[in-house]
């Protein structure tokens with residue numbers, strides 16, 4: 001059965017010192033928290049060389065309600081762990097792990113990006129880590145900055161920025177603050193389960209509302225309906241828009257792919273309720289995974305349009321850094337007969353690699369399959385009348401009320 005094997009990585013470290021120019025040029029490595037940390041290339045390169053046949057026989061039992069199959073090493077670990085079949089019976093693995101909430105007061109709350117293929121430049125993430133546990137989540141590698149695994153740690157160790165509203169209030173009150181729309185939850189879901197008790201997102205929304213500050217927000221959770229009166233009121237002044245991510249209409253696929261998210265039916269109800277309240281809704285069919293959910297693209301878009309969504313976007317599966325290994329483990333666990341086929345299409349769509357981080361191609365991929373997906377998406381848009389008003393009407397920045405203006409009202 002399965003066994004963990006240690007690969008000392010000192011040799012890789014020495015090598016890496018002389019090959020800095022060959023380290024992955026990914027945005028995650030530019031993060032300030034990565035400063036001074038040495039990348040253990042064996043963690044990343046193992047996934048490229050993985051033998052899917054070996055993984056099929058050595059696959060582990062997925063934990064109920066969790067996405068990642070393992071707590072794999074992160075790219076800064078000095079040693080890397082891999083699963084091998086040692087011929088012995090496996091020890092009985094733990095079948096559950098509790099979610100831990102970790103207080104993480106922030107010194108700053110608004111992040112900036114200048115990526116040309118992202119529609120916003122400012123964002124707020126009330127949480128780090130996400131209990132929803134989507135296996136493909138591109139935020140997973142950020143947990144390496146905190147010496148944790150992008151695997152199970154990412155979905156079970158959740159950092160809570162309890163002072164987010166207070167920090168936002170201070171930021172908006174700074175003299176010279178320039179108002180531009182802020183995306184809430186660009187990295188991690190602002191309505192993941194702990195928001196029910198922690199209410200960090202709710203606090204941020206209340207500050208936005210008080211200052212008439214425009215925002216967009218992304219979620220997979222119908223917990224958003226708790227705050228619908230804020231969305232409804234802000235939408236009247238073009239101060240908010242919502243994106244609901246919907247990757248499948250199948251409960252079975254959702255359970256494997258994104259275990260702790262709301263059901264597809266609940267997400268469609270969310271789209272419907274928001275649309276009825278006058279909130280502009282985009283459906284994100286993201287990611288599209290070849291031979292796993294891509295066949296559902298048209299049905300997803302049709303269901304969302306029927307529920308009231310006005311806009312749609314999609315993204316081709318992205319596998320940067322540790323996600324490649326985690327995704328491959330997950331594939332062999334849940335789709336053993338299809339794993340090779342899926343990874344073959346992924347590589348065909350990334351010029352032989354599992355991921356390319358270049359702007360403009362990273363979101364959509366290249367090649368026959370990627371082009372066909374793009375065509376199918378455009379045909380569906382036309383048929384369903386989605387994205388007719390595109391680019392979307394801008395969110396309103398003229399209504400913003402800084403603190404000094406609010407005082408003048410009295």
Ligand code: SF4
Nearest residue numbers: 130132134137188189
């Ligand atoms: S809901 Fe979003 S942030 Fe949370 S795990 Fe899924 S993809 Fe990541």
